[in-house]
Amino acid sequence: MIIFLYSVEGDYELKDEDLNLEESLTEFYELSDEKGSFFGVKTKNGIIQFAWENENKWLVDLPNPPSFLNLQRYASYDECVEIIKSIFKDVLPENIEDLVKVKIMEETLDTVLEKRE
Numbered sequence: 001m002i003i004f005l006y007s008v009e010g011d012y013e014l015k016d017e018d019l020n021l022e023e024s025l026t027e028f029y030e031l032s033d034e035k036g037s038f039f040g041v042k043t044k045n046g047i048i049q050f051a052w053e054n055e056n057k058w059l060v061d062l063p064n065p066p067s068f069l070n071l072q073r074y075a076s077y078d079e080c081v082e083i084i085k086s087i088f089k090d091v092l093p094e095n096i097e098d099l100v101k102v103k104i105m106e107e108t109l110d111t112v113l114e115k116r117e
Contacts, residue, residue, distance in 0.1 A: 001088060002042035003027060008034035016042070021088040028084060039080075041087055048093040050080050059109065062093050071099040072109045 003019045006012070009032030019027065028039050033052060040049040051059040058080050062071040071094060075083065083096055102109050 003040065004042070005031060005039040006037060007032045008036045021085065024084060024088070025081065028081065039084075041084065043087060043093060045092050045094070048083070048087060048096075050075075050083075060096065060099075062096075062099065068103060068105045070102050070104050071096075072102045073098045073100060074109065 001019065001021075001024065003014055003017050003024050005014045005027055007030070014027065024041070028050070031037050031039055031052070033055070035052065035054075038049055038051040040047055047063055049059075049061045049063065051061065053059050053074070056076050058075050058077065060073050060075045060080065060083065064070050073096070086096070087093060100109060100112055102112050
């Protein structure tokens with residue numbers, strides 16, 4: 001799979017590297033726990049990104065350009081690892097459980113989740 005990432009600590013970046021599952025997980029494990037760090041996978045069906053939000057809280061984001069209607073959810077570190085593994089087993093990113101439609105130019109995942117309560 002094609003991997004891209006940015007780790008705030010050390011200002012480390014990968015751009016479109018073709019990595020296997022083990023290499024990809026190693027890169028994810030080494031990602032810094034700082035706002036602005038992210039990890040992404042380009043699949044044949046689109047992109048899935050994981051952005052560090054805070055301790056054990058990651059934003060899982062499936063961009064949908066040009067509509068700006070993304071599928072998103074929050075996940076723990078361990079859930080992100082399981083999602084990454086599932087992507088390598090050809091599970092379609094849009095089939096990940098609990099994804100919510102978010103109009104990213106108008107709202108955030110938090111505001112969408114608050115409306116549901």
